[in-house]
Amino acid sequence: MKKGFTLIEVLIAVGLLALVAVVSSTMVVNLVRSSAKLQANIDIDHASNFILLKVENDVKKSYSAAVDATGRVLTLQQNTGVVTYTLKQTCNGALNCLTVNTGVGEVKLTDDTIDLATGNATTSAVDLDLVNSGFAIIKDASAVPRAVSIKITFLKPLTAGTKLFESRATLDTSIVLRGSY
Numbered sequence: 001m002k003k004g005f006t007l008i009e010v011l012i013a014v015g016l017l018a019l020v021a022v023v024s025s026t027m028v029v030n031l032v033r034s035s036a037k038l039q040a041n042i043d044i045d046h047a048s049n050f051i052l053l054k055v056e057n058d059v060k061k062s063y064s065a066a067v068d069a070t071g072r073v074l075t076l077q078q079n080t081g082v083v084t085y086t087l088k089q090t091c092n093g094a095l096n097c098l099t100v101n102t103g104v105g106e107v108k109l110t111d112d113t114i115d116l117a118t119g120n121a122t123t124s125a126v127d128l129d130l131v132n133s134g135f136a137i138i139k140d141a142s143a144v145p146r147a148v149s150i151k152i153t154f155l156k157p158l159t160a161g162t163k164l165f166e167s168r169a170t171l172d173t174s175i176v177l178r179g180s181y
Contacts, residue, residue, distance in 0.1 A: 040156035040167035047126040048154055048171045051098060051109055058083050058100075059148050059175040066145070071134030074148065087133055087152070096128040098152065110154075129153035129168070138174060147176045 005013075055074075059065065062076035062083070072087040084101045091097035097110045110126050138147040156167035 037167065041169075043126055044154045044156055044167060044169045047110055048152070048169055051152065052171055052173065054100070054109060055085060055150060056173075056175050058085075060178055063178050064145060065137055065148050065177055067135045067137050067148075071136060072130070074135040074150075076148075085135070087128060087130055087135075089130055095125060096130050098128060127155040129155055132170065145177060147174045149174045 058076055058078070061080075062078050064077040066075045067073065068075075074085040076083040076085075081103045083103075086099045086101070086106075087096070088099055089096050091099070091108060095110075097108050099106045099108050101107070110128060132151070132153040134151055136149040136151075137145045138149055140146045151170065151172045153168060153170045
């Protein structure tokens with residue numbers, strides 16, 4: 001009798017090996033997708049938390065507020081001066097952003113950095129959905145501004161060819177002006 005494997009045994013072994021390879025590769029692909037989704041959500045959470053804390057702090061220091069007709073510019077009157085928040089379209093050529101101007105100069109609060117070599121957003125970049133974002137003033141019965149309503153929808157831009165999902169979150173809150181409570 002000759003030593004070795006029969007053709008059936010070899011075919012069964014190759015089939016089992018192929019099955020293990022397919023299952024393993026599917027698990028790796030799902031793991032990479034989950035990691036990308038998680039990172040996108042983390043980036044959006046970081047951006048929205050930072051912006052909420054900054055705007056909330058400035059609104060609570062303000063004694064008066066106004067919003068322009070577009071709902072994209074919020075002007076706050078404080079004892080130290082005027083603070084202006086602006087939802088801007090295409091700050092860096094591709095992405096929308098939120099800026100703040102305290103009288104010293106305008107500063108972007110969202111990362112809209114574009115890789116100049118590829119034209120794609122950097123991995124930490126966060127976009128804003130301007131259609132579903134804006135500011136509004138909440139007034140009392142005598143038409144005195146008492147609070148600011150803020151709604152900002154954040155998007156995570158994905159690089160070309162990788163649109164497997166879309167990550168978005170909406171910051172929707174109202175903050176009371178100083179002296180109104």
